[in-house]
Amino acid sequence: MKVRFLKSTEKDFPPPDLPEVVFVGRSNVGKSSLINMITGRNIARVSKEPGRTRMINYFLLDESVYLVDVPGYGFAKVPKREQDRWRRMMESYFRERKENIKMVFLLVDSVVGLQPLDEKMIEWLEFLGIPYTVVLTKVDKASQKEISKTLKQVRNFVGEQAIILSSAKEGKGKREILSRIFSV
Ligand SMILES: Nc1nc2c(ncn2[C@@H]2O[C@H](COP(=O)(O)OP(=O)(O)OP(=O)(O)O)[C@@H](O)[C@H]2O)c(=O)[nH]1
Numbered sequence: 001m002k003v004r005f006l007k008s009t010e011k012d013f014p015p016p017d018l019p020e021v022v023f024v025g026r027s028n029v030g031k032s033s034l035i036n037m038i039t040g041r042n043i044a045r046v047s048k049e050p051g052r053t054r055m056i057n058y059f060l061l062d063e064s065v066y067l068v069d070v071p072g073y074g075f076a077k078v079p080k081r082e083q084d085r086w087r088r089m090m091e092s093y094f095r096e097r098k099e100n101i102k103m104v105f106l107l108v109d110s111v112v113g114l115q116p117l118d119e120k121m122i123e124w125l126e127f128l129g130i131p132y133t134v135v136l137t138k139v140d141k142a143s144q145k146e147i148s149k150t151l152k153q154v155r156n157f158v159g160e161q162a163i164i165l166s167s168a169k170e171g172k173g174k175r176e177i178l179s180r181i182f183s184v
């Protein structure tokens with residue numbers, strides 16, 4: 001599998017000549033780590049401090065699909081001005097790329113559970129008509145009980161669609177995510 005970094009941008013997106021898939025979720029949920037895990041490369045920047053990813057980052061996978069890493073939402077310590085910037089940036093991203101986005105992976109931390117902002121995000125995607133898949137992250141550090149609880153919360157909210165369990169640390173969920181990406 002070939003992957004390379006294309007660009008980091010706020011609004012100057014690459015030509016919509018290839019389908020794109022995007023990874024969204026709360027700050028620190030593990031978006032950048034998941035991109036690294038599925039591509040097998042240390043290509044997206046990861047950090048212990050929430051708010052690491054500040055721009056919209058495009059990677060090209062196998063010359064055939066864009067992987068997009070975006071900043072996370074919902075971290076309380078991020079100043080309001082920065083949160084407003086996030087909202088504006090994401091609103092124009094989704095508005096402009098709506099037709100080109102073939103799948104959104106909506107990441108939910110299995111330990112933290114589904115949060116109100118995740119629900120808002122899901123409602124927004126449904127409103128825009130963009131297909132999404134919920135991915136539970138960090139299952140390696142969640143207890144069985146936490147995983148079932150988070151699964152149940154997500155089920156109650158999204159109904160009978162597939163939910164992927166993942167761990168960037170253990171490589172779990174890689175096959176399922178890649179097969180969704182290559183089927184777009
Ligand atoms: N145990 C465990 N830790 C993980 C996993 N995935 C991510 N982490 C850790 O969670 C922290 C945040 O990971 P990132 O990938 O930077 O999260 P992000 O969603 O990109 O965060 P922002 O860019 O701030 O929105 C890092 O310390 C990672 O090492 C996982 O599957 N298991």
Ligand SMILES: [Mg+2]
Pocket residue numbers: 031032033045046052053069070071072
């Ligand atoms: Mg990130």
